[in-house]
Amino acid sequence: MLLRGAARSSSVACRFLNFKEFKKGVTRNQFQEKIVDALCSGERDRASTLLLELGHERPTLSSNDFISILQHCTKLSDPLFLMETWKLMEEKEIDISRECYYLAIQALCKGGYLNEAFRLMNIMRDNPSVHYFLPIYNKLLGACVQMHNISYVNQCLDLMDHQMVGKNEITYYQLLKLAVFQQNLPAVHEIWKECTNLYKPSIIFLRKFIWSFSKLRDMESAYLTLQQMVDMVFQGGFLFSKTAEGKMRNLRLDIPAPCKGDSSLLRSAKENEGFMHSANRYYNDMGMHASTSEHYFNIGNIKKNAFDISKSTVRKQKSIAAMKLLKWSFSDVMHACAVMQNDVLAEQLLYQMQSLGLQPSRQTYNAFTMAVLNARGFHDAIEVVKIMEKKNMKPYDSTLVCLSVSCSRNLELDLAESFLDQISTFEGPYPFNAFLEACDALDLPERAVQSLTKMKKLNIQPDIRTYELLFSLFGSVNSPFMEENLMFQNDAAKQIRAIDMDMMKNGVQHSQLSMMNLLKALGTRGLVKEMIQFLQAAENPIPHYQSSLGTSLYNTVLHVLVRAKETNAAISIFKGMISCGASPDAATYTIMIDCCTIIDNFKSACTLVSRMIRDGFVPQIFTYTSLIKILVESEDFDKAFRLLNQGILDGIQPDVLLYNRIVQKASEKGRIDVIELFVEQMHRDRVQPNSSICRNVFFAYVDGRFYKTAIEALQVLSMRMISLDDNVLDERQAEYEHLILNEETEDETKITNLFIEDGREDHSVALLILRWCAILGFPISWTSNKSQWAKRLSMNYDRSILVADDNSESDRFFSTTLTRRQA
Incomplete structure (x- = not known):
C-alpha cells in the first residue's frame, strides 16, 4: 500500500511538474508575443520592461525564448532592440543557436550596423557548432555591397577565406552587384571564369550574368550568355520555385565552391562524397532539402511523393517560370541596346523572342523603341509605337518624354505636343523645355505661351531653363515695325515683367543666361529704360538677381545701347562696370570702340584700344574698321590710309566691307583720288x-x-x-x-x-x-x-604712298602696338 501510494504520489508529482513546465512554456511564448506587440505599437520602453521581466522571472532560458523577438527585429530592421536583447542573452549565458546568430546578423546588416555585425561574426567564429554557415556570411557580404563599402567587403571576404566557407551563387551574385556598381567589367569576367570552372551556373544565375554584362554595356558577352540561357531553357534539367517574397529560387543543390586558397580544390571522389554529406546537413539545418548529389536536378529524378503534383504539372510550371526568366533577360539586353544605340541587335532580339514563342512585354517594346529612336530617329520609333498600340500597350512615360523631345529637336511641334499629351506623370519640365526651345528656333511665341499654360494646369514647376527660353522667345521681333510701335512695347514690357514675377514667385533665382535673355528681350523691343532698370536691380544686393552679374551681361546691355545710339547711357554703364569689378573682354572693347564711332571721337577710341592691348586682347579687323570709320566720317582719308597699312603690317586682313565704307564716303565727297588709292590698295591686298x-x-x-x-x-x-x-x-x-x-x-x-x-x-x-x-x-x-585705267592706278599708287607722320598720335599709338605684338 505504501509503495502503491508512493507510486501514485510520484505519478501526481510528475503530472504536476509536466503541467508546470507546459505553463512555463506558454508564459514565455506570451512574453515574446507581448514584447513583439509592444514593439509593433512603438512602445519601446514597455518592450524593454517586458524583456527585463523575461530575464528576471525565468532563471532558465533558451534560444527559443527569443526567436520571435529576433525575427521581429529582422523584419522591421530594429538593430537597437536586437542589441538590447542580445545583451540579455549573453548575461544569462544562453547557448545561442545558429538561427539566433543568423537573425541577429541579418538585423544588424539591415540596420547598417556593420561593425557590430562583424564583432558578432568573430564571436560566432569561436563557436565550433555554428562557424560553418555560409548564408550568414552572404548576408553580411550583401550588406557591405549594398553600402558600397569596399573596405568592409574585403574584410568579409577575408573572413570567409579564413573560415573556408567557400562561395555559392548567392556569394557570386553579391560580387557581381559590386562589380556593376564599380563599373568593373574585368571583375565580372573573372567571376564568370571562376564560376564556370567550378560548376555550371543555373538559369537564375545566368540571368544575373546577363544583367551584369548588359549594365556594363558588354553586348557581345550579354548576347552569348543569353543564347546559352536559351539553350538551357529548352534542354530542361532544372527546377526552381518562388520564395515567400515572390522571388525565383533555385532548388538545385547549390554546393559552396571551395576558396581559391583551399588546398582541397581538387578532391577525390570519396572526399567529394563527404563534402556532399556536409552540404546536405547544412541545407537541412536551413529547412531546405537536397535529394540528389548531382549538380543539376533532372525532372525525372523528383519523386512523386515528394511533391503532391504530377510530372506534367511540374513541367508546365517549370516552363512558365523559365520562360518568364528568359523574357526578363531578353529585356535586359534590349535595354542595353537602347543605351548603346544598337538597333540592329535589338531588332534581332525581338525576332528571336517571337520565334521562341516569347511575347515581348511592354518593357521590352519600350526598350526596343528607345533603341530605334536613338539609332534611326523618331520616324521609325513612331512605327514601333503604332505596333504597341495594336497590342494595347502604352509606352512608358519615360519613352514618351524621349519621343517628344526628339520631335521637338527636329522642330516637329505637332508630333511633340501629341506625345506630351499622352504622358501621365511628369518628373520635371524637361520635355516642355525642349518644346519651348523648338518654339524659340521657329520664332513661335504663341505656341510657347500655350505650352506654359499647359504646364500650369499640370502643376509642373518651371525651372531656370524654362525661364531662359521664355525670355529668349519674347526677345524676338516678328516684324520691323514692332520695335517702334509704342503699344507693342507696352505689351512686351508687361509680358516680360509677368515672366519675371512668376519666376520670383516660384523661388527661381536668375542665372547669367536668363538675365542676359531678359535684357536682350527688352533691348530688342526698344525698352531701353526698362533694360537699365533691370540691370540696376541686378547690381544691387537683391537675392532674386544677385548671382547674375557678369561681363557678358554688361556686353548685352552695352550692345543694345550702342545700337540704339544711347551713347551717354553706354558710357555710364561702362564706367559702372569697371567700378563693380567686372573685367571688360574683347567684345566689351569692340562695342565701346563702336560707340566712339557714333560720337566721332578718335582719341577716345585709341585710348580704348590702348587699354584693350594692356588687358591682353589683340585688335582684330573690326577694331581697325571702327577706327577707320571714325577717320572716314571726319574725312581724314590720309590718316585712314596710314592706319589701314599699319593694320596690314600688324597682320590684319582687310575685307571688302572695310573698303566699301571708305569708297562710299569718298564717292559722296567726290574724292576720286581717294577712291583710286583705296581701289588699288584693295587690289594689292587681293580683296575682290x-x-x-x-x-x-x-x-x-x-x-x-x-x-x-x-x-x-x-x-x-x-x-x-x-x-x-x-x-x-x-x-x-x-x-x-x-x-x-x-x-x-x-x-x-x-x-x-x-x-x-x-x-x-x-x-x-x-x-x-x-x-x-x-x-x-x-x-x-x-x-x-x-587696262589703261588699271595701269594708271598702279603708277599713281607707287608715287603717292603717303609717308607716316611721326608726330601723329594715331601713328605713334599703332607703332607701339606693332612693337608689342612683334615682341
Missing part, C-alpha cells in the same frame, strides 16, 4: 570688289563727268568680281562672251539663275554689267590688268 564698290566708283566718275573712265573702271572691277586671276578669265572667256554678247533677252534670266543657284550673286552682277556695257557699244576687254 562687290557690287557696292562698283556702284560707288562708277557714280563718282559719272558725277565728275568722266564717262569713258566710268565705263572702263566698271569693266575692270566687274572682271575682278569674277576672278582676280587672268588665267581663270581666259579659260571662261568663250563661255561668258556667249552669255554677254547674245542678243536674246532670255540670256539675262539665264545669267541670273545660273549663278544665284550656286550662291555666286557677284558673278551674275558682273556679267550683267558687262552685258550692259556691250549693249552700249563698248568693247569688252578680258585682260583687266592691261
Whole structure:
C-alpha cells in the first residue's frame, strides 16, 4: 500500500511538474508575443520592461525564448532592440543557436550596423557548432555591397577565406552587384571564369550574368550568355520555385565552391562524397532539402511523393517560370541596346523572342523603341509605337518624354505636343523645355505661351531653363515695325515683367543666361529704360538677381545701347562696370570702340584700344574698321590710309566691307583720288570688289563727268568680281562672251539663275554689267590688268604712298602696338 501510494504520489508529482513546465512554456511564448506587440505599437520602453521581466522571472532560458523577438527585429530592421536583447542573452549565458546568430546578423546588416555585425561574426567564429554557415556570411557580404563599402567587403571576404566557407551563387551574385556598381567589367569576367570552372551556373544565375554584362554595356558577352540561357531553357534539367517574397529560387543543390586558397580544390571522389554529406546537413539545418548529389536536378529524378503534383504539372510550371526568366533577360539586353544605340541587335532580339514563342512585354517594346529612336530617329520609333498600340500597350512615360523631345529637336511641334499629351506623370519640365526651345528656333511665341499654360494646369514647376527660353522667345521681333510701335512695347514690357514675377514667385533665382535673355528681350523691343532698370536691380544686393552679374551681361546691355545710339547711357554703364569689378573682354572693347564711332571721337577710341592691348586682347579687323570709320566720317582719308597699312603690317586682313565704307564716303565727297588709292590698295591686298564698290566708283566718275573712265573702271572691277586671276578669265572667256554678247533677252534670266543657284550673286552682277556695257557699244576687254585705267592706278599708287607722320598720335599709338605684338 505504501509503495502503491508512493507510486501514485510520484505519478501526481510528475503530472504536476509536466503541467508546470507546459505553463512555463506558454508564459514565455506570451512574453515574446507581448514584447513583439509592444514593439509593433512603438512602445519601446514597455518592450524593454517586458524583456527585463523575461530575464528576471525565468532563471532558465533558451534560444527559443527569443526567436520571435529576433525575427521581429529582422523584419522591421530594429538593430537597437536586437542589441538590447542580445545583451540579455549573453548575461544569462544562453547557448545561442545558429538561427539566433543568423537573425541577429541579418538585423544588424539591415540596420547598417556593420561593425557590430562583424564583432558578432568573430564571436560566432569561436563557436565550433555554428562557424560553418555560409548564408550568414552572404548576408553580411550583401550588406557591405549594398553600402558600397569596399573596405568592409574585403574584410568579409577575408573572413570567409579564413573560415573556408567557400562561395555559392548567392556569394557570386553579391560580387557581381559590386562589380556593376564599380563599373568593373574585368571583375565580372573573372567571376564568370571562376564560376564556370567550378560548376555550371543555373538559369537564375545566368540571368544575373546577363544583367551584369548588359549594365556594363558588354553586348557581345550579354548576347552569348543569353543564347546559352536559351539553350538551357529548352534542354530542361532544372527546377526552381518562388520564395515567400515572390522571388525565383533555385532548388538545385547549390554546393559552396571551395576558396581559391583551399588546398582541397581538387578532391577525390570519396572526399567529394563527404563534402556532399556536409552540404546536405547544412541545407537541412536551413529547412531546405537536397535529394540528389548531382549538380543539376533532372525532372525525372523528383519523386512523386515528394511533391503532391504530377510530372506534367511540374513541367508546365517549370516552363512558365523559365520562360518568364528568359523574357526578363531578353529585356535586359534590349535595354542595353537602347543605351548603346544598337538597333540592329535589338531588332534581332525581338525576332528571336517571337520565334521562341516569347511575347515581348511592354518593357521590352519600350526598350526596343528607345533603341530605334536613338539609332534611326523618331520616324521609325513612331512605327514601333503604332505596333504597341495594336497590342494595347502604352509606352512608358519615360519613352514618351524621349519621343517628344526628339520631335521637338527636329522642330516637329505637332508630333511633340501629341506625345506630351499622352504622358501621365511628369518628373520635371524637361520635355516642355525642349518644346519651348523648338518654339524659340521657329520664332513661335504663341505656341510657347500655350505650352506654359499647359504646364500650369499640370502643376509642373518651371525651372531656370524654362525661364531662359521664355525670355529668349519674347526677345524676338516678328516684324520691323514692332520695335517702334509704342503699344507693342507696352505689351512686351508687361509680358516680360509677368515672366519675371512668376519666376520670383516660384523661388527661381536668375542665372547669367536668363538675365542676359531678359535684357536682350527688352533691348530688342526698344525698352531701353526698362533694360537699365533691370540691370540696376541686378547690381544691387537683391537675392532674386544677385548671382547674375557678369561681363557678358554688361556686353548685352552695352550692345543694345550702342545700337540704339544711347551713347551717354553706354558710357555710364561702362564706367559702372569697371567700378563693380567686372573685367571688360574683347567684345566689351569692340562695342565701346563702336560707340566712339557714333560720337566721332578718335582719341577716345585709341585710348580704348590702348587699354584693350594692356588687358591682353589683340585688335582684330573690326577694331581697325571702327577706327577707320571714325577717320572716314571726319574725312581724314590720309590718316585712314596710314592706319589701314599699319593694320596690314600688324597682320590684319582687310575685307571688302572695310573698303566699301571708305569708297562710299569718298564717292559722296567726290574724292576720286581717294577712291583710286583705296581701289588699288584693295587690289594689292587681293580683296575682290562687290557690287557696292562698283556702284560707288562708277557714280563718282559719272558725277565728275568722266564717262569713258566710268565705263572702263566698271569693266575692270566687274572682271575682278569674277576672278582676280587672268588665267581663270581666259579659260571662261568663250563661255561668258556667249552669255554677254547674245542678243536674246532670255540670256539675262539665264545669267541670273545660273549663278544665284550656286550662291555666286557677284558673278551674275558682273556679267550683267558687262552685258550692259556691250549693249552700249563698248568693247569688252578680258585682260583687266592691261587696262589703261588699271595701269594708271598702279603708277599713281607707287608715287603717292603717303609717308607716316611721326608726330601723329594715331601713328605713334599703332607703332607701339606693332612693337608689342612683334615682341
